[in-house]
Amino acid sequence: MTTTTAPTTPRPVYFDCDTGIDDSLALAYLMASPAVRLVGVGTVAGNTNADQAARNSLELMALGGHGHVPVAVGAREYRVNTFSGGVPAVHGDNGVGNVDMPPAGRAAEDRTAVDLLIALSHEHAGDLHIVAVGPLTNLAAALEADPTLPQRVAHVWVMGGAALVPGNISPVTEANIGHDPEAARIALAADWDVTIAPLDVTMAHTFEETHRQALLASGNPAAETVGRMLDFYFDFHVPEYGRRCSALHDPTAAALCAGGVTPSVAPAVPVDVDDTHGPGRGQLICDLRGQRQAWHDRPGARTRVVLSIDDPVADHLVEVLAR
Amino acid sequence: MTTTTAPTTPRPVYFDCDTGIDDSLALAYLMASPAVRLVGVGTVAGNTNADQAARNSLELMALGGHGHVPVAVGAREYRVNTFSGGVPAVHGDNGVGNVDMPPAGRAAEDRTAVDLLIALSHEHAGDLHIVAVGPLTNLAAALEADPTLPQRVAHVWVMGGAALVPGNISPVTEANIGHDPEAARIALAADWDVTIAPLDVTMAHTFEETHRQALLASGNPAAETVGRMLDFYFDFHVPEYGRRCSALHDPTAAALCAGGVTPSVAPAVPVDVDDTHGPGRGQLICDLRGQRQAWHDRPGARTRVVLSIDDPVADHLVEVLAR
Numbered sequence: 001m002t003t004t005t006a007p008t009t010p011r012p013v014y015f016d017c018d019t020g021i022d023d024s025l026a027l028a029y030l031m032a033s034p035a036v037r038l039v040g041v042g043t044v045a046g047n048t049n050a051d052q053a054a055r056n057s058l059e060l061m062a063l064g065g066h067g068h069v070p071v072a073v074g075a076r077e078y079r080v081n082t083f084s085g086g087v088p089a090v091h092g093d094n095g096v097g098n099v100d101m102p103p104a105g106r107a108a109e110d111r112t113a114v115d116l117l118i119a120l121s122h123e124h125a126g127d128l129h130i131v132a133v134g135p136l137t138n139l140a141a142a143l144e145a146d147p148t149l150p151q152r153v154a155h156v157w158v159m160g161g162a163a164l165v166p167g168n169i170s171p172v173t174e175a176n177i178g179h180d181p182e183a184a185r186i187a188l189a190a191d192w193d194v195t196i197a198p199l200d201v202t203m204a205h206t207f208e209e210t211h212r213q214a215l216l217a218s219g220n221p222a223a224e225t226v227g228r229m230l231d232f233y234f235d236f237h238v239p240e241y242g243r244r245c246s247a248l249h250d251p252t253a254a255a256l257c258a259g260g261v262t263p264s265v266a267p268a269v270p271v272d273v274d275d276t277h278g279p280g281r282g283q284l285i286c287d288l289r290g291q292r293q294a295w296h297d298r299p300g301a302r303t304r305v306v307l308s309i310d311d312p313v314a315d316h317l318v319e320v321l322a323r
Numbered sequence: 324m325t326t327t328t329a330p331t332t333p334r335p336v337y338f339d340c341d342t343g344i345d346d347s348l349a350l351a352y353l354m355a356s357p358a359v360r361l362v363g364v365g366t367v368a369g370n371t372n373a374d375q376a377a378r379n380s381l382e383l384m385a386l387g388g389h390g391h392v393p394v395a396v397g398a399r400e401y402r403v404n405t406f407s408g409g410v411p412a413v414h415g416d417n418g419v420g421n422v423d424m425p426p427a428g429r430a431a432e433d434r435t436a437v438d439l440l441i442a443l444s445h446e447h448a449g450d451l452h453i454v455a456v457g458p459l460t461n462l463a464a465a466l467e468a469d470p471t472l473p474q475r476v477a478h479v480w481v482m483g484g485a486a487l488v489p490g491n492i493s494p495v496t497e498a499n500i501g502h503d504p505e506a507a508r509i510a511l512a513a514d515w516d517v518t519i520a521p522l523d524v525t526m527a528h529t530f531e532e533t534h535r536q537a538l539l540a541s542g543n544p545a546a547e548t549v550g551r552m553l554d555f556y557f558d559f560h561v562p563e564y565g566r567r568c569s570a571l572h573d574p575t576a577a578a579l580c581a582g583g584v585t586p587s588v589a590p591a592v593p594v595d596v597d598d599t600h601g602p603g604r605g606q607l608i609c610d611l612r613g614q615r616q617a618w619h620d621r622p623g624a625r626t627r628v629v630l631s632i633d634d635p636v637a638d639h640l641v642e643v644l645a646r
Contacts, residue, residue: 164487171595171610172495172603203615242616272494278599280495285602287494292526293565 010037011154012124013257014117016074017250018046018134019056021091021226021233025207025317026133026250027057028222031064032320035258039128040120041071042113046134046179048086048095050076051108053134056096058104064222067106074113075137078180080275087175090236097232101225113138114145121152128152131257132187133159133250135176140183143190150192159253160184161198161271161284163305170282174199177273178282185273188284194303195256195266198284201306202249205313209234209244218322226321248313252306260320261311268297268304333360334477335447336580337440339397340573341369341457342379344414344549344556348530348640349456349573350380351545354387355643358581362451363443364394365436369457369502371409371418373399374431376457379419381427387545390429397436398460401503403598413559420555424548436461437468444475451475454580455510456482456573458499463506466513473515482576483507484521484594484607486628493605497522500596501605508596511607517626518579518589521607524629525572528636532557532567541645549644571636575629583643584634591620591627 013036017023030038041061043053054073061069077083092098109116117138121128130153132139139156142149160176167173177184188194207230215227234244255261267288274283286305287298295307336359340346353361364384366376377396384392400406415421432439440461444451453476455462462479465472483499490496500507511517530553538550557567578584590611597606609628610621618630 164489166487166610166612166614168612171593171608171612172606240613240615270494272602274597274599274601274603276597276599276601276603278597278601278603279595279608280597280599280601280603280606283495283603285494287489289489289491289494290563291489292563 010035011129011257012037012039012127013129013131014040014042014120016042016044016113016130016132016134016138017053017057018044018048019053020047020095021097021229022250023047023133024056024060024096024226024229026254027060028064028226029251029254029317029320031061031066031222032220033258033260035260038066038069039124040069040116042074042116042138044074044134044137045076045083047091050074052095054108058106058108059101060222060225062104063101063225070109070116072109072111072113072116075141078135078137079182081179092232097229099225099229114142117142118146118149121149125152127154129154129257130156131254132156133253135180135183136187137180137183140186143186150190153192156192156194157253157257158194158196159202159250160196163198163200163286163288163307165200165203168199172280173282174284177284181273181275181282185275188271188273188303195306196303197252197256197306201309202252203247205248205252205309206241206245207248207314211314211318214318214322220321223321251317252313255313255316256306260316261309261313263306264310265295265307266304267291267295268301270298270301271303333358334452334580335360335362335450336452336454337363337365337443339365339367339436339453339455339457339461340376340380341367341371342376343370343418343573344420344552345573346370346456347379347383347419347549347552349577350383351387351549352574352577352640352643354384354389354545355543356581356583358583361389361392362447363392363439365397365439365461367397367457367460368399368406370414373397375418377431381429381431382424383545383548385427386424386548393432393439395432395434395436395439398464401458401460402505404502415555420552422548422551437465440465441469441472444472448475450477452477452580453479454577455479456576458503458506459510460503460506463509466509473513476515479515479517480576480580481517481519482525482573483519486521486523486609486611486630488523488526491522495603496605497607500607504596504598504605508598511594511596511626518629519626520575520579520629524632525575526570528571528575528632529564529568530571530637534637534641537641537645543644546644574640575636578636578639579629583639584632584636586629587633588618588630589627590614590618591624593621593624594626
């Protein structure tokens with residue numbers, strides 16, 4: 001029902017991330033994709049702290065030949081929740097599966113991720129795509145700093161939420177939305193078009209050992225490095241899937257932005273975020289009522305919720321990263 | 324994975340309802356089922372007001388040869404929410420599709436539904452089954468009036484909630500739980516075993532025109548009358564299903580209690596109810612994480628959430644009602 005056509009000229013992309021192993025896979029993909037021109041990276045607390053996420057991004061970008069693209073540290077804390085220090089059990093002590101990368105040879109920008117995003121929105125006014133795969137803290141702050149931001153953004157691609165499947169940090173709450181529900185609520189209520197990839201689709205697609213081996217053998221230094229990171233990440237997923245593999249959270253949002261995969265079910269529907277302090281705190285609430293007979297867009301809804309992708313996401317990632 | 328064996332001797336059942344067209348189908352079924360002995364009916368505000376629900380129950384029970392079974396009016400209001408007056412668009416002005424039944428020839432008990440339930444729990448101590456298909460207001464009040472109640476109740480069968488499907492009064496909230504979340508929270512936290520049939524399964528099974536015709540031709544006056552009520556209820560379901568038919572909300576809970584249908588997926592998991600005043604108010608939160616590889620019970624969980632039933636529920640209802 002929905003088509004995301006591959007862009008004819010590379011899309012300028014600002015990548016907002018908490019790098020993170022799956023963030024690293026997404027970042028390596030965005031660097032390698034001919035459909036994308038990565039123009040800036042901002043970091044946020046999440047899988048690891050925002051400074052470590054910047055360090056990881058800088059190092060991976062050096063390996064990926066993107067040492068010229070600005071990286072800026074963003075929010076080190078959430079609006080209301082307290083950052084817990086990350087999830088070393090999932091992403092390793094350093095956020096990237098305890099893989100050591102060569103020093104990047106440069107530091108993050110002096111400006112914040114918010115300032116970088118706003119500057120890029122002017123530089124690429126009307127064309128800028130945002131791929132946001134961490135808590136939406138920076139996006140909310142940028143919207144507050146400059147309410148005209150949405151006018152200059154072409155589209156926002158988000159990994160977050162759980163629509164019709166269980167959450168991953170509570171029965172109904174996914175980590176990116178759940179860590180900063182107040183920010184997510186602001187970001188998803190802004191005057192821009194959003195495509196969101198919730199756990200419904202990001203857990204349905206997996207990266208298998210064969211895919212990982214293809215990265216290790218790719219000859220692409222960034223891809224090879226991500227292949228090594230995934231060794232750690234695969235262990236974490238064994239209880240969920242019963243085998244060594246990983247979900248494809250952040251890379252799915254990246255692949256959607258690049259038009260490399262097309263949603264098969266992705267209705268635009270009203271969404272809300274539970275920012276109470278009750279048992280549903282942090283839930284992305286998607287109004288999927290009345291969709292039994294045929295998936296369809298709800299009038300006025302600006303957030304497209306990707307519920308399924310028939311295209312093989314992992315195969316596509318490998319194809320781009322090992323070309 | 325779960326079996327609900329048909330009882331060898333009829334189970335004494337207290338039926339808590341807001342009669343209601345699907346309540347009527349459930350009630351007619353409970354009267355007709357050889358696996359059940361209906362020993363009392365209490366009403367609550369919901370599909371219609373509690374007094375009308377009692378009138379409807381009394382009249383249908385007279386038609387079904389159960390003029391001797393006590394009917395008591397329960398809660399006319401919810402703990403926090405305000406009763407809106409019912410849903411005439413769904414259940415007709417009188418709650419039963421504007422069908423007129425002969426006068427019952429008797430009135431509801433002087434005692435309340437709470438008093439009736441507690442009395443029945445003593446009379447059938449250890450054996451009493453509760454089938455609750457409206458807001459759980461009476462159950463919560465009974466638990467507060469007599470905290471020892473669960474010791475004398477064999478099992479509680481509930482229609483309510485939406486686990487992995489959209490709600491019906493909000494994107495995430497089903498009416499029975501959503502009308503009185505505070506009561507639902509109390510009822511589901513009590514020290515008894517509960518089996519709950521959420522929209523996941525009650526929307527998946529439908530009662531079709533052929534089933535309705537079988538009721539009309541059954542020779543069972545209560546079943547015939549419910550067949551007439553369903554004419555109205557079928558209209559309401561056309562936008563959802565694209566044809567005249569109905570969901571099987573309340574009858575599913577009744578059929579589960581009678582052991583007439585067996586859940587195919589029904590893990591016992593932690594549940595909670597959102598009783599905040601946020602966008603998730605009234606949501607039944609079922610913790611279904613970690614069930615990807617195989618459905619399984621979570622240690623200590625006392626609420627079994629019925630996610631699917633392979634048995635044909637409507638066929639079974641007709642079989643019992645038109646025997």
